[in-house]
Amino acid sequence: xxxxxxxxxxYEANKxxxxxxxxxxxxxxxxxxxxxxxxxxxQGTPYYLKFISNYPKxxxxxxxxxxxxxxxxxxxxxxxxxxxxxxxxxxxxDQYGGVFPNTYKELLQLKGVGDYTASAIASICYDRPEPVxxxxxxxxxxxxxxxxxAINSTEGVKYFKKLAREVMNVENIRDYNQGIMEFGAIQxxxxxPNCIECPLSESCVALQTNKVGELPVKLKKTKVxxxxxxxxxxxxxxxxxxxxxxxxxxIWQNLWQFPLVESDKKLSKADLVxxxxxxxxxxxxxxxxxxxxxxxxxxxxxxxxYTTFWIVNTKxxxxxxxxxxxxxxxxxxxxxxxxLKLF
Numbered sequence: 001x002x003x004x005x006x007x008x009x010x011y012e013a014n015k016x017x018x019x020x021x022x023x024x025x026x027x028x029x030x031x032x033x034x035x036x037x038x039x040x041x042x043q044g045t046p047y048y049l050k051f052i053s054n055y056p057k058x059x060x061x062x063x064x065x066x067x068x069x070x071x072x073x074x075x076x077x078x079x080x081x082x083x084x085x086x087x088x089x090x091x092x093x094d095q096y097g098g099v100f101p102n103t104y105k106e107l108l109q110l111k112g113v114g115d116y117t118a119s120a121i122a123s124i125c126y127d128r129p130e131p132v133x134x135x136x137x138x139x140x141x142x143x144x145x146x147x148x149x150a151i152n153s154t155e156g157v158k159y160f161k162k163l164a165r166e167v168m169n170v171e172n173i174r175d176y177n178q179g180i181m182e183f184g185a186i187q188x189x190x191x192x193p194n195c196i197e198c199p200l201s202e203s204c205v206a207l208q209t210n211k212v213g214e215l216p217v218k219l220k221k222t223k224v225x226x227x228x229x230x231x232x233x234x235x236x237x238x239x240x241x242x243x244x245x246x247x248x249x250x251i252w253q254n255l256w257q258f259p260l261v262e263s264d265k266k267l268s269k270a271d272l273v274x275x276x277x278x279x280x281x282x283x284x285x286x287x288x289x290x291x292x293x294x295x296x297x298x299x300x301x302x303x304x305x306y307t308t309f310w311i312v313n314t315k316x317x318x319x320x321x322x323x324x325x326x327x328x329x330x331x332x333x334x335x336x337x338x339x340l341k342l343f
Contacts, residue, residue, distance in 0.1 A: 002167075002169075003144070003167050003200070003203075004167055004168060004169035004176055005169070006199045006200060007169075007176060007179045007180050007183055008169060008172060008175055008176055008179055009199070010179065010183060010187065010199050011175060011176075011178065011179030011182055011183065012175075014182070014186065014187070015178070015179070015182055016041075016182065016186070018032075018041065018045070019032075019045065019048060019049060019052075020032040020048065021178070024124065024125045024126075025125070026100035026102075026121050026125040026126075027057065027058045027100065028052065029120065029121050029124050029125055030088075030100065030113075030117070030121055031048060031051055031052070031085070032044075032048055033116075033117045033120050033121070034081055034084070034085050034112065034117065035047055035048050035051075035076065035081075037078070037081060037117075038077070038078055039076060039077070039078075041185070043076070044076070047072075047073070047076050050072055051072060054072060055089075057098075058089050058092050058093060058098055058100075059093055059098055061085070061086065061089040062086075062089040062090045062092070062093040062094075064086070066083065066086055066254065067254075067330075067331055069082055069083075069085065069086045070082055070083075070254060070255060070331035071329075071330070071331035073085075073331070074331050074332065074334070074337060075334050075337060077334065079251075079252055079253065079254075079255060080112075080253070081112065083253070083254070084111045084112025085112065087111045087112070088110045088111045088112055088113065091110060091111060092110070100121065100125070102122070102125070102126045102128070103122060103126075103128065104118050104119060104122045104128060104130045105118075107121055107122060115133070115161070116132055116133060116134050118130070119131060119132045119133070119177070120132050120177065123173045123174055123177045124174050124177065124178065127173060127174055128173070129168070129170045129173050130173070131161065131164035131165045131168045131177070132164070132177045132180070132181060133160055133161055133164050134181060134184075135184070136180070136181045136182075136183070136184025136185050136188075137160075137164060137180050137181060137184060138151040138160055138184075138216050139184050139188055139190065139215070139216050140180055140183055140184045140188045141160055141163055141164060141167070142160075142206070142215045142216035142217070143188060143204060143205070143206035143207070143211075143212055143215045143216070144200055144203070144204050144205065144206070145163065145205055146205025146206055146209060146211065146215070147159070147160070147163070147215070147216070148215065148217050149217065150216075150217045150218055150219045151216045151217065151218055152218050152219050153219055156217075188200075193212060195207050195212060221301070221302070222302055224302060224303060224304055225302060225303045225304070226303070226304050226306065227262060227303055227304070227305050227306070228262065228263045228264065228265060228266060228267070228295070228305075228306045228307075228308075229260060229261075229262055229305050229306065229307040229308070229335075230260065230261040230262070230263060230267055230272060230275070230307075230308050230310060231257065231258040231259070231260055231307065231308070231309045231310065231336070231339075232258055232259040232260070232261060232272075232276065232279070232310050232312055233258050233291070233309055233310060233311050233312065233339075233343070234258070234259070234281075234312050234314055234318060234321075235311060235312065235313050235314070235324075236283065236313075236314045236315070236316055236317040236318075236321065237313075237314075237315060237316070238316075238317050238321075238323075239323055239324055240317040240318075240321035240322060240323050240324070241258070241321060241322065241323075241324055241327065242258065242259055242318050242320065242321055242322075243256045243257065243258065243322060243327065243330055243332075244256065244257060244258070244259055244260075245257075251300065251303075251333075252333045254331075255331050255332055255333050256330040256331060256332050257332060257333060257336055258309075258336065259279060261275045261276075261279075263275075266295060266306065266308070267308070269288065269289075269290065272288065272310055273288065276288075276312070281314070281318060282316075282318060282319070283314040283315050283316040283317070283318055284314065284315040284316070285312060285313070285314055285315075286313040286314060286315055287312075287313045288310060288311070288312050288313070289310070289311050290308060290309075290310055290311075291308070291309035291310065291311050291339070291343070292308060292309055295307055295308050296308075296335065296338075298334075298335050305335070307335055309339050309343075327340065328340065
């Protein structure tokens with residue numbers, strides 16, 4: 001029995017019931033794949049259901065405002081995915097009449113759609129013989145074949161794509177691709193995989209050579225940068241505050257936040273008072289206090305954010321202020337969303 005046949009048999013017996021699994025609708029498959037990039041199924045599923053409920057068709061998503069999309073996405077992280085999602089929906093409606101392309105090459109032209117997503121849509125929706133290679137597939141192929149090439153190296157990416165094409169099941173590519181991803185997600189897991197009950201155990205090179213824990217190989221990440229965020233939460237006697245929209249191409253682009261003072265170290269109360277003078281607030285400051293004594297550490301892929309919220313009570317409201325009751329209407333980073341729950 002071939003590798004792909006074993007995967008198909010295992011998948012039929014062990015596949016999870018997921019809301020996007022029984023459909024060939026490319027809009028729903030695309031939505032699920034974008035959401036599950038860098039997100040676990042258990043975390044992404046509620047967001048998928050919310051999006052399908054609010055935007056049943058691609059036309060609905062295309063006609064929504066970016067702010068509405070970002071608000072619905074809030075808490076899922078990697079917000080560039082949400083912006084690309086919105087841009088692609090508009091592209092599909094404007095350039096393709098609301099119908100997703102049905103070939104790998106055409107799908108690659110969509111914003112935010114790379115090799116993996118294009119392969120997934122092409123194979124799952126249109127039965128195109130395109131192999132998918134995501135983190136789960138890398139792990140299964142690396143262990144089963146004993147491949148020690150780094151999966152995030154240029155050479156490794158090319159090698160694993162070629163290998164995936166060689167072992168895929170062309171006749172049932174839809175189930176095979178879903179099967180090998182599912183196999184990596186719940187059978188050949190990153191830590192403590194269930195090798196004893198694995199249908200591939202007899203021919204798994206990593207198991208035979210005692211290298212299951214060492215594969216797949218991944219090049220070390222770039223150095224993590226530490227940043228210190230100080231959010232200034234203005235609170236006037238009228239119960240109003242200030243929100244600002246993040247601009248530029250950095251993290252949380254177009255999301256809303258309290259005025260931010262970024263520093264190269266943890267600030268003292270005196271330090272922040274000096275910084276507030278630079279922000280040129282017109283209202284008289286009544287009091288200032290640190291909301292969280294210990295910095296909240298928010299870890300992103302290449303940076304760690306050490307965040308402190310400062311409550312600044314003012315006599316009057318600043319120009320452009322909004323009431324605190326309105327804040328929840330704005331899409332904000334998860335850091336601020338969590339603060340608002342406690343505040």
